[in-house]
Amino acid sequence: MKRTYTLQLDGTYIPVSEPVHPLSYTVRHAESLYWESGKNVIYEQTFDGRFAYLYYYECWIQEKDTIPIAIDMPDIHLLYTLQCDGCIAAWQAETDFAFDLIEGKGAYYYFAAGRYHLQLPKGHHILIGFILDAGMIRPPANRNFKFLSPLIDSKRMKDTTSKKSPDVRVGAVTLKFLQLLFSKINPYILDNEYILLKHLTFLINLSRFKMQDDSDAPHEHRQLIAKAREILALLILHQGAKAKLADVAQTLLVSGAHLNSLHQEYHGCAFQVYRNELMLDFIRDAMHEEEKFAATAEQTGFSGFSEMARFIRNHTGLTSKEFREQSKQT
Incomplete structure (x- = not known):
């Protein structure tokens, strides 16, 4: 996607070739830029994908500073505040639109074209964002993302008023999958765009369960376990055998x-048993697509064929070949 914003750093910020501080998180194959102004340091990592533009900013600020940003075209952003010492105040010039960036929170934004400002307090800050292709979220799937409808409508109408979604919690689970995405980006392989889209789609789906207005209210037990099952299915679809029940619990606090x-x-069996059933279904579906067991094991998140074979035998009593033949008959 095209980058649609510009950091308008003043003349005191000088480009440097080598980072002064080590980056907390490295985005594989990203384009990197570094600036210094006195004791202030700003690092930028960006990656231009077909369906999303990824940006990462890490700042060490010794003297409070305000950074102007020009947005040339209206777009939808998913923005995470991964770390922030204090609160970053942000606003759009000549409008009433203002918001705060606080550690551990994220949100979706429709940013109208215009001039914005970020007021960086003293401290260490990490912001991670994506410019999204609004066409990713279309009927009927958009029924699960009603909180995005006002932003998508504004994008379609090229509204001059910016908008923000409810806050999204950003914790260890989100960070884990952001780091996984950072490690998988590789423009030198043919399926890079698919990989980027797959991980971004997962993060968008995960955010549905991390909305602040949902999480702050007490869960009714039946609703809670229904959400847990839905998150587990999402994790298995994304990670296969690497999906962990602990990540489900952490997502739901x-x-x-x-x-x-x-x-x-409510379902008469342990949550782990349900996970194993979902995994067996996932393996069955993969076996219909792959003839070789090694390819099925890779597709379903196992370290190799032997690990997948043990899983199948432990939970069905069948060999992998017998399991595949049984799956064909059903």
Whole structure:
């Protein structure tokens, strides 16, 4: 996607060739730029994908500064505040639109074209964002993303008023999958755009369960376990055998023991048993697409064929070949 914004750093910021501080997170194959102004340092990493533009800013600020940003074209952004010492105040010039960037929170934004300002307080800050292709979220899938409808409508109408979604919690699970995305980007392989889209789609789906207005209200038990099952299915689709029940619990801010107890109560089996059933279904579907067991194992997140074969035997009593033949018959 085209980059549609410009950092308008003043003349005191000088480009440098080598970072003064080590980056906290490295985006593989990203374009990198570094600037210094006195004791202030700003690092930029960007990657231009077909369906999204990824940007990463890490700042060490010794003297509070305000950074102007020009947005040339209206777009939808997903923006995470991964780290922030204090609060970054942001606003659009000559309008009433203003917002705060606070550590551990993210949000979707429709940014209208115009001039914006970020007021960086003293400290260490990390901002990660994506410019999204609004066409990714279309009917009927958009029914699950009603919180994005006002932003998508504004983008379509080229509204001059910026908008913001409810906040999204940004914790260890989100960071884990952001780092996974950073490590997978590789423009030198044919399926790079698919990989980027797959990981971005997962992050967007995950954000549905991390909306602040949802998470702050107490969950009714049946609703909670329904969400847990939905998140688990999403994790398995994205990671296969690497999907962890602990990530489900962390996403919902509850204990794994509590989820297991509720699953036993409402569905008559342990949550781990349900995970194993989902994994077996996932393997069955992959076997229909792949003839070789090694390819199936890779596609379903196992370290190799032997690990997948053990999983199948432990939970069905069948060999991989017998399991495949049984799957064909059903």
